[in-house]
Amino acid sequence: MNPTTTSRATARLRIAALAALPVLFFSAACGGDGDSAGGDGGKKGDEIASVPDTPSASRTADGAAAPSTAPAGKSAFYDAQLKYVQCMRVKGGYKDYPDPKLSGHLDWTKIEEISSRPGQNEAAKGGKDGVCAPELQRAMLAEPKRDQQKDYESMLAHAKCMRDNGVSRFTNPTMSGGNAQPGGDPNPASPSIDQDSPTYKQAREACRTKLLDGLDGMQ
Incomplete structure (x- = not known):
């Protein structure tokens, strides 16, 4: 993909996510503890909920949107994206971060809307200080080759x-x-x-x- 040919705001967000990934991954590996967008703080030891195998409630105990049950025959790409979404909700503080689509791809229309809010532009780039950079990297590596x-x-x-x-x-x-x-x-x-x-x-x-x-x- 040549980023100079794109024009929409969402495209710029996605390109920014790709370009920033190595830096974010390095920051995450160094254990940065910056505050999250949701004000919970990226505390060490925070755990990400595992990929659900049974239907979950619509909201989690802390008010975050609970991921929907993965579809039958879910792919490794879907699993990786779901773990990234869970990280963005729990560690990133974006409680309304959208579920991945059944194809495994993210809903960039909704992510663009979240990123447009004051102080939340890191929603498209792995969260503040790259708190979810490792999950983002794994999701990108799991994406199937496109036709x-x-x-x-x-x-x-x-x-x-x-x-x-x-x-x-x-x-x-x-x-x-x-x-x-x-x-x-x-x-x-x-x-x-x-x-x-x-x-x-x-x-x-x-x-x-x-x-x-x-x-x-x-x-």
Whole structure:
């Protein structure tokens, strides 16, 4: 993925998570004890709830949203993402951090909303001081290899939908070296598409389902 071709705020969050991961992992390994976003403090010895094998209550004792029961035939990717989500809720202090989708991919629309809140921009990057960096790294390593042709076709349908819904400058994705490269703003360095406009927001919502899981926010 070439980050200069992305334009949406979610894409920047995901790129930031990838770029910051080595630093976060190092910080976590050194045992940083910075305060969490939820005010509980990343105390040493905090334990993360294990992946549930039976249905759980909708809320945990401390008020955090309890992860839903993993689907039948759950993958190692789903398990790794669920452990990351649990860490973000317990150690990171983001009590409403969303469950992973059944595919194992995170719900970046909801994470973007959380990250937009004052003082919570670390929600997309493993938590403050990289408290959940090890879990984030394991989840990234467990992600299955993507079908680049299907990703390209999905992003192409999304780009066409965006133009059909009034965002005329939205560009098509491209293929480079066998990898699908996102489309979007024709000049990300100096954006020409107003992402805060009602037209853009309406188009984004109308075209949301055109993108395969894991591609939300990539263009």
